[in-house]
Amino acid sequence: MKPRQKKFMYIFSALALLGMAVGLVLYALKDNVSLYFTPTQVHNGEAPQGRAFRIGGLVQEGSVKRASDGLTASFEITDTHRSIPVVYKGILPDLFKEGKGVVAQGKVEADGVMHADEVLAKHDENYMPPEAADAMKKAQEAKAVENTGKPKAVPVAK
Amino acid sequence: MKLAINWFKYSAPSTFYGLAGKMIPWFAVSSAVLFAVGLYIGFFVAPTDMQQSEAYRIIFIHVPASMLSMFIYLIMAGYAALGLIFNTRLSSMMASALAPTGALFAFISLWTGALWGKPMWGAWWVWDARLTSELILLFLYLGFIALHASIDDPRRADRASALLAIIGSVNVPIIYFSVKWWNTLHQGATIKFTGTSMHIAMQQAMFTVLAACWLYAIAVSLMRVRSIILERERNTQWVSELPEVKP
Numbered sequence: 001m002k003p004r005q006k007k008f009m010y011i012f013s014a015l016a017l018l019g020m021a022v023g024l025v026l027y028a029l030k031d032n033v034s035l036y037f038t039p040t041q042v043h044n045g046e047a048p049q050g051r052a053f054r055i056g057g058l059v060q061e062g063s064v065k066r067a068s069d070g071l072t073a074s075f076e077i078t079d080t081h082r083s084i085p086v087v088y089k090g091i092l093p094d095l096f097k098e099g100k101g102v103v104a105q106g107k108v109e110a111d112g113v114m115h116a117d118e119v120l121a122k123h124d125e126n127y128m129p130p131e132a133a134d135a136m137k138k139a140q141e142a143k144a145v146e147n148t149g150k151p152k153a154v155p156v157a158k
Numbered sequence: 159m160k161l162a163i164n165w166f167k168y169s170a171p172s173t174f175y176g177l178a179g180k181m182i183p184w185f186a187v188s189s190a191v192l193f194a195v196g197l198y199i200g201f202f203v204a205p206t207d208m209q210q211s212e213a214y215r216i217i218f219i220h221v222p223a224s225m226l227s228m229f230i231y232l233i234m235a236g237y238a239a240l241g242l243i244f245n246t247r248l249s250s251m252m253a254s255a256l257a258p259t260g261a262l263f264a265f266i267s268l269w270t271g272a273l274w275g276k277p278m279w280g281a282w283w284v285w286d287a288r289l290t291s292e293l294i295l296l297f298l299y300l301g302f303i304a305l306h307a308s309i310d311d312p313r314r315a316d317r318a319s320a321l322l323a324i325i326g327s328v329n330v331p332i333i334y335f336s337v338k339w340w341n342t343l344h345q346g347a348t349i350k351f352t353g354t355s356m357h358i359a360m361q362q363a364m365f366t367v368l369a370a371c372w373l374y375a376i377a378v379s380l381m382r383v384r385s386i387i388l389e390r391e392r393n394t395q396w397v398s399e400l401p402e403v404k405p
Contacts, residue, residue, distance in 0.1 A: 011324060033287050126355045127356040128207065128357045131205075
């Protein structure tokens, strides 16, 4: 082998080894790298006990209730399998909506309710004008009518 | 003009210097035109978004800057590796020339992301995998520049920083796949190999700005590599005979 090829081989194999090492480390740290736990993980006891952590998922449809002080809100975070009730006192982000992504940080107390001190909205990767969204919703409704013979309630995005 | 170009001829700094000088205006002008067109479409033609209304328009800067910050790193690491393997001076100079532009794009990506995150998510910054790995990318760029600057002998500096660049390239796939591998606050990829979940006018604006950023990156890197060539070859015959150097 020419010295140049040798050098290339060294660099290439070092990079491959390093990549594998980093991959293994990240795999081992999997749970620590993730920003939040899903409600199912919390139910299975995988979330830390007695200290603050984050729960992520969707805001359960119809679960958002605002208290009379106008600042405290309660809602449920769901991953469609399990859900966790959350109480939060503060200003919710603009994108906070029922059926949309959310990440809440706080402690789950003995009553099973998360008392959040931070609520973040998680938006999705779809970008479309409102008219297109309306058209899609109508198409979905029309399809539902075709399939069942009667109009089906489609969750409203707004 | 001959059709068969001898590419190896341009791996010599002395010949590449002139070629780069001729190419810069083309890249610079087309970049400026595409920036104007892309930003016009982005801010005046593209419709508002159903969820984020007008605030989503930051993607026309944020997404191209993020993409470029990752691409430039890979190109820089590639040039650094070429310099290490073939001992070509110009490859290492190209790697040094690319680093500040890459760092700039990484910074723009983080900065615009923070400006976007506050109104949309409710936080300037979260330590999720995507944001953290992009921050590491910025530090890798800065580390590359600092390491190169801290060693006096330029050839030794090339070799040391090339190693850092090559090792750091492991981070780029981590950035790209972070939203897939872990739960992150950052949303998943909009532009996928299987299609793009984005309105067509928004796409046009974004890809035009992306092309503009590419051309900008090429133009400024060529300018920078010309300065590096002049600086490093200042004691050679050909530099002293350049019309712009000759007294």
